[in-house]
Amino acid sequence: MRDIALEEIKEYAAEDADVTLQLKHAFDPLLDKQEVRNVFQDIENPLVPVLVDIEYEGVGVDVEFLRDYSVALERDIRIAEENVFNHAGVKFNLGSPMQLGKILFEHMKIDPGAKKTKTGQYATGEDILAKLRNKHQVVEDILVYRELSKLKSTYVDALPTLINPRTGRLHTSFNQAVAVTGRLSSNNPNLQNIPIKTDRGREIRKAFIPREGCVLLSADYSQIELRIVAAISGDENMIAAFKENKDIHTATAAKVYGVAETDVTVDMRRAAKAVNFGIIYGQSAFGLAENLGISRSEAKTIIDNYFTQYPSVKGYMDTSINFAKKHGYVQTLLGRKRWLRDIYSANQTVRGYAERNAINMPVQGTAADMIKMAMINVHKALKTNGLRTKMILQVHDELVFDVPEDEVDTAREIIRDGMQSAMALPHYVPINAETGTGNNWLEAH
DNA sequence: AACCTCACG
DNA sequence: ACGTACGTGAGGTTC
Numbered sequence: 318m319r320d321i322a323l324e325e326i327k328e329y330a331a332e333d334a335d336v337t338l339q340l341k342h343a344f345d346p347l348l349d350k351q352e353v354r355n356v357f358q359d360i361e362n363p364l365v366p367v368l369v370d371i372e373y374e375g376v377g378v379d380v381e382f383l384r385d386y387s388v389a390l391e392r393d394i395r396i397a398e399e400n401v402f403n404h405a406g407v408k409f410n411l412g413s414p415m416q417l418g419k420i421l422f423e424h425m426k427i428d429p430g431a432k433k434t435k436t437g438q439y440a441t442g443e444d445i446l447a448k449l450r451n452k453h454q455v456v457e458d459i460l461v462y463r464e465l466s467k468l469k470s471t472y473v474d475a476l477p478t479l480i481n482p483r484t485g486r487l488h489t490s491f492n493q494a495v496a497v498t499g500r501l502s503s504n505n506p507n508l509q510n511i512p513i514k515t516d517r518g519r520e521i522r523k524a525f526i527p528r529e530g531c532v533l534l535s536a537d538y539s540q541i542e543l544r545i546v547a548a549i550s551g552d553e554n555m556i557a558a559f560k561e562n563k564d565i566h567t568a569t570a571a572k573v574y575g576v577a578e579t580d581v582t583v584d585m586r587r588a589a590k591a592v593n594f595g596i597i598y599g600q601s602a603f604g605l606a607e608n609l610g611i612s613r614s615e616a617k618t619i620i621d622n623y624f625t626q627y628p629s630v631k632g633y634m635d636t637s638i639n640f641a642k643k644h645g646y647v648q649t650l651l652g653r654k655r656w657l658r659d660i661y662s663a664n665q666t667v668r669g670y671a672e673r674n675a676i677n678m679p680v681q682g683t684a685a686d687m688i689k690m691a692m693i694n695v696h697k698a699l700k701t702n703g704l705r706t707k708m709i710l711q712v713h714d715e716l717v718f719d720v721p722e723d724e725v726d727t728a729r730e731i732i733r734d735g736m737q738s739a740m741a742l743p744h745y746v747p748i749n750a751e752t753g754t755g756n757n758w759l760e761a762h
Numbered sequence: 763a764a765c766c767t768c769a770c771g
Numbered sequence: 772a773c774g775t776a777c778g779t780g781a782g783g784t785t786c
Contacts, residue, residue, distance in 0.1 A: 763786090765785080766782105770778100770779080
């Protein structure tokens with residue numbers, strides 16, 4: 318299989334050797350919707366993992382549950398809509414951001430807080446509306462309407478129509494040649510963005526169910542991107558926190574605020590968590606302030622303290638940008654490259670974007686490489702052990718399996734071990750994969 | 763087809 | 772003075 322693929326790759330390579338190379342093949346010719354795209358990201362870096370011939374079974378769906386839930390959502394959407402119309406004194410298309418903007422900021426004369434979209438419309442995104450919550454009661458109803466109609470149209474109503482009549486299951490495509498960092502992407506349908514953050518949303522996960530006599534087993538890497546930051550920066554303080562198996566956000570808060578870990582408040586941990594994530598993305602003091610609703614100077618103080626406590630993290634950020642400027646690309650631990658032409662741009666907005674890419678890609682890309690290695694290893698191990706367990710989903714730091722009940726203990730060990738040993742990190746930064754099982758995807762978490 | 767918004771990691 | 776957090780996919784509205 319791999320040899321055949323390599324032949325085709327060379328043809329693509331002749332056209333543009335540095336561009337991500339892509340192969341497609343139908344995984345199971347019996348299934349029109351089951352497609353795996355195989356890619357060789359860079360033929361000069363044979364260590365970069367590629368998924369080839371990984372069996373993909375699709376996932377079961379509880380259609381009855383979704384049908385009932387759709388009715389419940391519809392009812393609450395109508396109630397929220399009616400509330401909005403009563404507040405506004407007029408009926409309009411609440412699904413239209415343009416109409417909503419005019420109603421809120423012209424008809425109802427609510428202060429929009431200045432923000433407009435690039436085409437001159439009033440911005441009505443969630444972040445904008447959240448700030449207006451205390452200005453008018455109508456905002457809450459709009460947010461409810463938005464949340465519920467999103468759930469209904471994108472998931473509850475859409476998913477059942479995509480079930481393959483032949484298998485009775487839902488078959489996504491995992492693409493290996495879309496995301497520039499080396500992550501997989503999922504479409505038709507996207508099963509990597511199934512709701513989990515809100516109560517009404519996460520209910521939808523109950524609709525994802527195993528085969529008869531099986532359970533779903535979910536295994537996810539804990540804090541994988543931050544562990545990778547610790548490993549590739551070599552930051553001793555951050556490495557120590559992971560080696561001591563600490564809650565990284567609490568440990569960070571204690572350092573940044575100069576208090577004992579037992580004295581870290583909820584707000585301190587929340588701020589530290591925001592910085593930890595912001596760092597991975599190259600966020601500025603402005604962005605952190607916006608995110609946390611604090612002043613820019615407060616945000617700057619937090620970030621300054623952060624870099625004092627984790628000096629090598631700051632070092633990594635500078636080093637990675639300099640590497641990009643010198644070589645024109647950045648790369649993951651396994652050598653997957655991302656070219657950054659804009660790193661030389663005279664336009665500082667454009668260049669700033671490339672600089673943040675230089676910080677983020679090696680982190681996100683290394684995590685992507687690691688879980689791909691794990692997928693290859695686990696798939697092979699399940700097979701050589703003669704298990705009927707099937708890997709069915711990947712969600713960036715999580716793998717989901719459909720596991721016969723009598724195989725759960727064995728499968729769990731194979732999966733945990735396969736994930737944790739997929740790729741050793743520098744400085745012996747430990748890697749943890751946590752598993753859970755249940756009769757649906759929600760329970761498995 | 764562009765735009766806006768929002769779901770996930 | 773400037774813009775300001777990475778990576779995706781999808782549905783509804785508007786033109």
